[in-house]
Amino acid sequence: MKKIMSGLLVLLVMANCKTEPKNSNGKLNIVTTTTMITDLVENIGGDKVNIQGLMGSGVDPHLYKASAGDVTKLSNADLIFYGGLHLEGKLVEVFEKMESQNLKTVAVSDALDKSTLIGSEYFASNYDPHIWFDVNNWENITKFVVEKLSMADPENKEFYMENGEQYLKKLENLNTDIKSIIEGLPKEKRVLVTAHDAFSYFGKAYDFEVVGLQGLSTATEAGVQDVQKISAFIIERKIKAIFVESSVPKRTIEALQASVNSKGHHVEIGGTLYSDALGNAGTFEGTYIGMFKYNVKTIVGALQ
Template identity: 70%
Template sequence: MKKIIILLLVTVTFNCKDSKRDNGKLNIVTTTTMISDLVQNIGGDNINLEGLMGSGVDPHLYKASEGDVTKLVNADIIFYNGLHLEGKLVEVFEKMESAHKTPVALSDAIDKRTLIGSEYFASNYDPHVWFNIAYFKLFAQKVARVLSEKDPKNANSYKQNETKYLEQLDILETTIKATIATLPQEKRILVTAHDAFSYFGKNYAFEVVGLQGLSTATEAGVQDVQELAAFIIEKEVKAVFIESSVPKRTIEALQAAVNSKGYAIEIGGTLYSDALGNNGTPEGTYIGMFEYNVNTIVNALK
């Protein structure tokens, strides 16, 4: 199926004119919900935006469908995370680039020397960079720059939206730091379904442990569950967390393993890791998601 989609993609791309919709605006396609929200904030009413992934979708395992092909070939710009987060789409983006389309890996804006290493990804880096707000600011600046280059007549609007959004991110960081400061250092141990929160942990002094490792493509075995159960008991961790884009059975198995050893562990709530919440909710935005996650973590671990 993948070869068929790639062949169709290249064929259609070469035979398709650069097409804007009837309203003359740039056609933008994004991958993850975090990037969709970011691009909408910067592009505003000046762009047509279509996201490939919705709420609760795991980008590690996402495969392009035939229905995605039309979106991709009609796009003037494709914004994606990069660092092999969208592992199944990498080959598609490479083919599009050779066909003179404009796929933009936002992670290229980051100094790779500052990233957390990972053996789970071909990039050799942990791709969950949006949990570092400073990196997300770099994403915003890159989006504004690319949009302005492609659509110079609206460059002032993109710049104004960028400035406004960066100010909102500054407020977000101040808010979450104040909330985290209420949680004692010894209680800052975050146990989740997979290790998506390493950048969060690095920035806010949390010890982060993911049952499945960095990629949801890996499966946690019985030994992994037992070892993590022992760790939880030793550290007297009060709660563990499920994730909206990862099946909850692994964390439920962990909870059962801990409880079987005579130690009570709670599921502290659902965190948004690889995808935002539903559209129209606070968690459906990057800023709302970040605030929700921090409040959930702190309240459960106190």
């Protein structure tokens, strides 16, 4: 595996040593990693940029490995946007090498003050990378992306700024809608149990107690003791529903449900939440705003 990774790094560095512009139609060639970032850059960049997203719906960024095709996309990019904070765990070495070569990589997490990040002693970066689950974070990241696009393509700065302002208004409306929906759920019922610990920013921003069966990264498997511990928690708190995630195998949540039910407390699987990836392209859930509304309605509806 190390030899393969070294080969990818060499290809990236060699390809990016070219001095000629990579864009063939006057537009920036942009590569993004997760679907959330792809959606954001599409909203701001519009028809002034060419965007290629590495990851699609249902793809787990924690476990994603670069393919030969990805190397080509990355090497031909004028600008690369990725999550950072070790979200794309198996691509970290690639991005760090590119950064050391002064290539144009942008970690959107750099938009945030580290004092606002949620730390974890169990995760390699010491910060929770699921920053998009607080709309306030996404607003700051929107401004950051506008700035980076404007610096890379100053001729279209006004276009990016205008699109950014329009999208910020949509995010403001989204935040208002989310809070309105959540207000209908009594505080004692705001306990969210999911497959892995992806919703801590959501919990902090919208007053939910959040429990993940797995850790911050899906590379960490849940054990029998984890299942038993959370099973006891669900029974004690009389929680009505738990949730699977679109990018995480549902077997661990099904095992948790079976454990709870075997002890005489019935718990439902309240639905599938989008955590590390958006829904299918072209659907309501395939956008950041649609995903967030869908998640909140699913959570509140199941816990009522």
